[in-house]
Amino acid sequence: MGLCFSSSSPNPPQQYSGSASTDSKNVGFSATTSSAGKSQFSEIASGSIDSSQGSLPLPSPHGQILERPNLKVFSFGDLKSATKSFKSDTLLGEGGFGRVYKGWLDEKTLSPAKAGSGMVVAIKKLNPQSTQGFQEWQSEVNFLGRLSHPNLVKLLGYCWDDDELLLVYEFLPKGSLENHLFRRNPNIEPLSWNTRFKIAIGAARGLAFLHASEKQIIYRDFKASNILLDVNFNAKISDFGLAKLGPSGGQSHVTTRVMGTYGYAAPEYIATGHLYVKSDVYGFGVVLLEILTGMRALDTKRPTGQQNLVEWTKPLLSSKKKLKTIMDAKIVGQYSPKAAFQAAQLTLKCLEHDPKQRPSMKEVLEGLEAIEAIHEKSKESKTCNSYQPPRQRVVRV
Known part of the structure; x- marks a missing residue:
């Protein structure tokens, strides 16, 4: 399917x-x-x-x-x-x-x-x-x-x-990540933290695969609406209409017409038309931010100063206290604070202004898998700590 x-x-x-x-x-x-x-x-x-x-x-x-x-x-x-x-x-x-x-x-x-x-x-x-x-x-x-x-x-x-x-x-029956994150449909349950992370890891694997070939493939239009979900919420990247072969002959970038989606495109690409493999990493960072906050990359209905999600939230991601104020209320209590903060730090790295400072998609994938392990360990720890052995009955003779 x-x-x-x-x-x-x-x-x-x-x-x-x-x-x-x-x-x-x-x-x-x-x-x-x-x-x-x-x-x-x-x-x-x-x-x-x-x-x-x-x-x-x-x-x-x-x-x-x-x-x-x-x-x-x-x-x-x-x-x-x-x-x-x-x-x-x-x-x-x-x-x-x-x-x-x-x-x-x-x-x-x-x-x-x-x-x-x-x-x-x-x-x-x-x-x-x-x-x-x-x-x-x-x-x-x-x-x-x-x-x-x-x-x-x-x-x-x-x-x-x-x-x-x-x-x-x-055909993918669960539709797009965008549908599940942002649609106010009472028939669609909010995505849990676990499902959101599963989707993020799947999408990261897809991008890492594209970047891993000798002649790298730059996807160029990474966004929540292009991540589709199968019946088990496995993520699949769709719509390769803007994909390009990456730089060759020792070059660092491809020069091309600027095409894509506002809010997701990397700043260096918008400014110069220079498309790097790590331009995709920036787009991934934007989607990861949407996954954490449950908010769109761009939304004119938000107050002035908050309409561009990256510009508004970037200064808040490095503070554990401020991070709580922008995390999606629909997943409160489903994640460990440590895992959420680590995810925020990984998002910040993806959103670095200089593409050279961004991690590769392979490193992003490894980071996500490490955060998932932190979350699983935290769940196991809570389960163990909540276990109460049965009380011994004292029989008096």
Whole structure:
């Protein structure tokens, strides 16, 4: 099971696109809609020829990078049938890219199945009027078509039929982290401390995997709405439309157009268009801050001076006393103060202004796992201390 997209939030993060420099090409093929380009794309995406920049090495025993994408090519008719002709009751959500629908496919053949039978999938149908849609669609196929990891959403296939561009993903029934942290839905229980940390660790594993390959992959748009959850709240990173191959030839960064989401993008990237691998670490720090506080990265409904979560809370994170005032009230009593403070210190490191001062995602993951161990130890200690042996009855003779 897999991906779920929800409708846009009442106060969603704002997307932006600046102009720092010309954008470098993604791996595999150029952005062309000519028939020759389409033919070459189909050959690459179906795995019959190698991509122009070669294969990426295997960085981890827990994930895999394929030499060529291994995807099913769907016809538009197949996906129309799978979604009941894109009927409104199958609509899962809508964004700048277009709409996402629920569909049903046969588990073995991936051919259209009757609604309610077979395997549930999420089908992203790009808006033909979207200026960035085609490039982002290509990027999704290029990266997710070759990446396999438990903490990345699985792309099953694609459709390019005249002007119709679609992507087919696994369906994730629990929706996004954003839904669970910020939606005031009485049917959705607040995430516990344990579940929040499980999600943070899963997302960190996914990012660490992307950064671990020889030619590092920079995700570029890490945010709560792009972290999707399976039935057991395992985190999976979705939406690789803005992903880039990292710097090569001894360079420290990639220069590219500034694109992303306000509140999550790293300061050096916004200011210069210089994109570092550790720009992702900053975005992770923002999401970790949202997990701890239960507040959005940007919220114009908050009082003046508190609307930007990072600017407002950063000075408070290094004080145990002040930290209590911003921790999410919904998880009070579920965590040890030591674990919460350690998490706040790790967040501060991720949010360092200078990217060189930020930890790597591998170090972030190790830090999160160490904090989880502190919390577990604290729970065990409380259990032991609360144990009262039964009183001995004194029998007088």
